[in-house]
Amino acid sequence: MNTYKIAVIPGDGIGKEVVPAAIEVLDSIAKLDGNFKFEWTYFPWGCDYYLEHGEMMPGDGLETLKQYDQIFLGAVGMPELVPDHISLWGLLIKIRRGMKQSINVRPAKLLAGLQSPLKNPQNFDITVVRENSEGEYSDSGGRIHTGEDEIAIQNAIFTRKRTERAMRYAFELAKSSRKHVTSATKSNGLTYSMPFWDEVFNVVKKDYPEIDTSVQHIDALAAFFVMKPQAFDIIVASNLFGDILTDLGGAIMGSIGIAPAANLNIEREYPSMFEPVHGSAPDIAGLGIANPIGQIWTGKMMLDFLGHYHAGTRILTAIEKTLSSGVKTGDLGGTATLEEVKNTVINYL
Amino acid sequence: MNTYKIAVIPGDGIGKEVVPAAIEVLDSIAKLDGNFKFEWTYFPWGCDYYLEHGEMMPGDGLETLKQYDQIFLGAVGMPELVPDHISLWGLLIKIRRGMKQSINVRPAKLLAGLQSPLKNPQNFDITVVRENSEGEYSDSGGRIHTGEDEIAIQNAIFTRKRTERAMRYAFELAKSSRKHVTSATKSNGLTYSMPFWDEVFNVVKKDYPEIDTSVQHIDALAAFFVMKPQAFDIIVASNLFGDILTDLGGAIMGSIGIAPAANLNIEREYPSMFEPVHGSAPDIAGLGIANPIGQIWTGKMMLDFLGHYHAGTRILTAIEKTLSSGVKTGDLGGTATLEEVKNTVINYL
Ligand SMILES: CC(C)[C@H](C(=O)O)[C@@H](O)C(=O)O
Ligand SMILES: CC(C)[C@H](C(=O)O)[C@@H](O)C(=O)O
Numbered sequence: 001m002n003t004y005k006i007a008v009i010p011g012d013g014i015g016k017e018v019v020p021a022a023i024e025v026l027d028s029i030a031k032l033d034g035n036f037k038f039e040w041t042y043f044p045w046g047c048d049y050y051l052e053h054g055e056m057m058p059g060d061g062l063e064t065l066k067q068y069d070q071i072f073l074g075a076v077g078m079p080e081l082v083p084d085h086i087s088l089w090g091l092l093i094k095i096r097r098g099m100k101q102s103i104n105v106r107p108a109k110l111l112a113g114l115q116s117p118l119k120n121p122q123n124f125d126i127t128v129v130r131e132n133s134e135g136e137y138s139d140s141g142g143r144i145h146t147g148e149d150e151i152a153i154q155n156a157i158f159t160r161k162r163t164e165r166a167m168r169y170a171f172e173l174a175k176s177s178r179k180h181v182t183s184a185t186k187s188n189g190l191t192y193s194m195p196f197w198d199e200v201f202n203v204v205k206k207d208y209p210e211i212d213t214s215v216q217h218i219d220a221l222a223a224f225f226v227m228k229p230q231a232f233d234i235i236v237a238s239n240l241f242g243d244i245l246t247d248l249g250g251a252i253m254g255s256i257g258i259a260p261a262a263n264l265n266i267e268r269e270y271p272s273m274f275e276p277v278h279g280s281a282p283d284i285a286g287l288g289i290a291n292p293i294g295q296i297w298t299g300k301m302m303l304d305f306l307g308h309y310h311a312g313t314r315i316l317t318a319i320e321k322t323l324s325s326g327v328k329t330g331d332l333g334g335t336a337t338l339e340e341v342k343n344t345v346i347n348y349l
Numbered sequence: 350m351n352t353y354k355i356a357v358i359p360g361d362g363i364g365k366e367v368v369p370a371a372i373e374v375l376d377s378i379a380k381l382d383g384n385f386k387f388e389w390t391y392f393p394w395g396c397d398y399y400l401e402h403g404e405m406m407p408g409d410g411l412e413t414l415k416q417y418d419q420i421f422l423g424a425v426g427m428p429e430l431v432p433d434h435i436s437l438w439g440l441l442i443k444i445r446r447g448m449k450q451s452i453n454v455r456p457a458k459l460l461a462g463l464q465s466p467l468k469n470p471q472n473f474d475i476t477v478v479r480e481n482s483e484g485e486y487s488d489s490g491g492r493i494h495t496g497e498d499e500i501a502i503q504n505a506i507f508t509r510k511r512t513e514r515a516m517r518y519a520f521e522l523a524k525s526s527r528k529h530v531t532s533a534t535k536s537n538g539l540t541y542s543m544p545f546w547d548e549v550f551n552v553v554k555k556d557y558p559e560i561d562t563s564v565q566h567i568d569a570l571a572a573f574f575v576m577k578p579q580a581f582d583i584i585v586a587s588n589l590f591g592d593i594l595t596d597l598g599g600a601i602m603g604s605i606g607i608a609p610a611a612n613l614n615i616e617r618e619y620p621s622m623f624e625p626v627h628g629s630a631p632d633i634a635g636l637g638i639a640n641p642i643g644q645i646w647t648g649k650m651m652l653d654f655l656g657h658y659h660a661g662t663r664i665l666t667a668i669e670k671t672l673s674s675g676v677k678t679g680d681l682g683g684t685a686t687l688e689e690v691k692n693t694v695i696n697y698l
Contacts, residue, residue: 077537084537085537085540088537088538089540115468116468117467117468117469117575118466118468118575119464119465119466119468136538136539137538137539139540140541141504141540141541142541143545147509148510149508149509149510150509151506151507151508151509152506152507152541152542152544152545152546153505153507153542154504154507154539154540154541154542155502155505155541156502156503156505157502158500158502158503159498159499159500160496160497160498160499160500161497161498186589186592187433187434188433188434189442189485189486189589190485190503190589191434191438191486191488191490191503192489192491192492192501192502192503192504193490193501193502194503195501196492196499196501197501218593219592219593219595219596219597220596220605222571222596222597222600223596223597223599223605225600226466226575226597226600226601227466227600239538240535240538240539243535243538243567243568244567244568244571244593246568247568247569247571247572248568248575248597250572251571251572251573251574251575251576252575256569
């Protein structure tokens with residue numbers, strides 16, 4: 001019997017509601033499966049913590065997290081009270097970087113029972129592999145002059161090592177998928193970063209002759225997510241492009257509230273962090289109506305990463321049965337509460 | 350009677366087909382209107398020209414263009430033969446910058462007769478105002494080291510003057526529209542450029558108390574284009590974000606082949622350039638099946654900029670009648686040729 005020590009950070013807003021719900025689901029599947037169990041340790045880090053302590057997490061927070069097998073996170077941000085750059089860079093992005101979670105994986109897949117806003121969504125099943133540690137989010141830049149002469153500069157920094165790592169991970173995933181990798185670029189407009197990205201892609205793909213490849217500019221790719229999402233298998237994208245494509249992925253599935261994500265330390269040197277695509281949704285927080293599916297599906301990704309594929313599949317099947325039975329929260333056009341959705345998923349396990 | 354001297358650059362691929370078609374439509378409306386006419390001067394610049402002369406346009410090309418009232422451009426690019434960064438930076442972007450066309454305007458609107466890929470597209474009518482001269486497309490950056498240590502840096506440069514100009518233009522448009530401006534940002538991830546962008550937006554909006562505003566991160570905004578495009582009126586966006594949103598705008602309308610665009614020198618010091626969103630589509634070039642609507646609608650934007658609103662409206666109405674009558678090219682699910690679509694539009698004028 002494996003016991004997994006999981007650090008739980010519900011975070012802000014609806015994170016505090018969807019995380020406990022997903023944990024109930026994970027505990028249920030653990031019991032049913034019988035081969036593993038979880039030990040959950042809660043950390044009350046986030047914007048409330050910031051308002052009290054002046055920091056989003058304690059100074060030794062990263063060291064603390066290293067003692068756990070994985071991290072299960074809800075959502076971060078209360079923009080009315082704490083500026084985003086403080087809340088996100090002080091917690092979410094700090095952990096992504098501090099734990100060297102250099103790959104962000106996010107599926108977009110038409111589940112049974114979901115109503116896509118697309119008229120004819122076909123059966124798309126996309127996995128976006130996002131470089132998660134540098135690129136456009138390099139926190140490098142500055143300003144010069146003031147008043148009408150003011151200039152701001154943002155530097156996007158791409159290293160061969162991390163670009164290549166994301167791409168290789170995408171090709172590895174493609175091996176056990178439909179054997180196609182699409183690279184998201186914009187080398188016609190961004191004349192330094194993206195030609196470099198393209199070059200690295202051309203080198204890496206030579207090591208995977210069995211995998212088909214294609215290259216699309218981010219603008220066209222965004223349009224294709226709407227026009228023919230079924231054309232894609234694995235997509236590898238930079239930090240910003242991956243961010244945009246995965247929100248779009250959530251949208252074509254039917255709701256951002258559905259979309260799961262994993263921030264992976266693929267070397268398994270430090271814990272990975274499992275965190276849905278959606279944010280803290282302060283407008284509906286505390287009402288018991290948030291959609292827990294994104295967080296529950298994120299739990300399935302954690303199970304997969306721990307090697308419990310069978311248990312993970314049972315969760316996804318239970319999610320699909322729940323949706324198909326019409327038990328859905330408001331964002332999906334239903335009237336169910338978070339509690340009802342969670343209980344229905346557990347029943348279907 | 351006004352006579353407009355227009356420089357025509359069909360460019361590459363389907364540009365060579367859709368431009369003459371749109372010109373026929375524009376000549377027809379001029380004749381019907383009776384208050385203006387066009388004098389078209391063709392310039393055979395583009396990738397063919399490059400293959401012969403080693404440059405996309407002559408060295409004095411920009412000076413030549415300054416002698417015209419406006420520029421009517423098709424599409425640029427033949428990636429199989431000329432790398433994109435040469436063809437685009439040597440012609441398209443060179444003209445945008447050389448003619449100080451610092452604003453790019455692109456509508457996304459559900460026309461009568463169009464089949465949106467969205468199940469329930471409502472009646473969206475969005476105008477994206479894109480900063481067109483700097484930002485992420487600053488052609489500034491470099492590389493250091495080689496092999497596994499290689500690093501590429503791309504600098505996005507934002508000046509207050511040009512950021513503000515784009516925003517003010519958006520607010521001006523909003524006055525005669527539905528009085529709402531949305532700013533596309535990503536200040537939670539891009540920590541220098543986008544907080545600056547947000548700051549400028551907060552200053553500019555104070556001068557327009559009658560206009561409502563909202564701010565959305567680009568990832569969420571892309572998702573909203575799919576989930577509820579009817580929520581937006583005018584959107585102001587940086588060069589890259591505007592690029593992505595307008596391709597998405599084309600997609601939710603039903604085809605990128607529909608979407609029009611204008612590169613405006615709002616000071617009217619030099620000619621503006623009217624150029625559809627779509628590219629040169631080498632795969633269908635020369636077959637007579639390209640959709641001319643994007644180019645024709647782009648012609649309507651030129652008429653508007655010249656102050657001929659009534660003539661412009663007649664073109665848009667004729668486009669809608671054509672689409673409603675089922676005369677559509679393949680990208681819109683029809684079987685009509687370019688020629689048939691063009692003739693039908695002219696009949697409906
Ligand atoms: C071809 C490319 C450089 C261009 C851009 O990104 O500006 C195009 O996508 C557009 O939107 O006009
Ligand atoms: C909140 C923000 C910084 C974050 C990102 O862009 O990475 C979010 O949008 C996400 O995708 O996880």
